[in-house]
Amino acid sequence: MIVVKGRIAIRQGSTVLFSDYENGGPMWADTGPRAARVAVCFPEPYLHPPAVMVGISMWDIDGQTNQRADIRAEEVTETGFDLVFRTWGDTRVARIRADWTALGAVRDDDDWDVR
Numbered sequence: 001m002i003v004v005k006g007r008i009a010i011r012q013g014s015t016v017l018f019s020d021y022e023n024g025g026p027m028w029a030d031t032g033p034r035a036a037r038v039a040v041c042f043p044e045p046y047l048h049p050p051a052v053m054v055g056i057s058m059w060d061i062d063g064q065t066n067q068r069a070d071i072r073a074e075e076v077t078e079t080g081f082d083l084v085f086r087t088w089g090d091t092r093v094a095r096i097r098a099d100w101t102a103l104g105a106v107r108d109d110d111d112w113d114v115r
Contacts, residue, residue: 009050009106011042014057014099017085021060021094028062033088040100041080049076050104054083057099062092071098 017036020028027034042050052073061067070086085096 007108011102017096019095027093031090035086038083045078046104050102052102054100058097060094065090065092
């Protein structure tokens with residue numbers, strides 16, 4: 001159980017993880033396991049690591065190959081997280097944009113601690 005002190009903050013963002021079609025990058029030109037990782041920083045820290053939800057909001061993918069995708073938030077801390085997209089096999093991905101939402105407690109001006 002987590003006891004929440006402070007106020008709750010909901011933060012959202014959108015991030016283009018890569019655009020490999022333009023430059024023949026690995027998501028477009030290579031095969032096998034591949035990953036793209038982008039660090040996302042929150043404008044102010046949460047009191048505890050927040051709940052983070054991610055989803056693909058735009059994908060540009062080759063329709064002639066299998067469409068394999070795994071997207072998730074990893075290494076979630078009070079100050080940010082890594083947005084990670086993975087694919088494998090013969091999948092060819094030109095571009096990915098992901099949207100994210102973080103929900104958690106943040107410091108409130110009325111919070112104080114007398115020690």
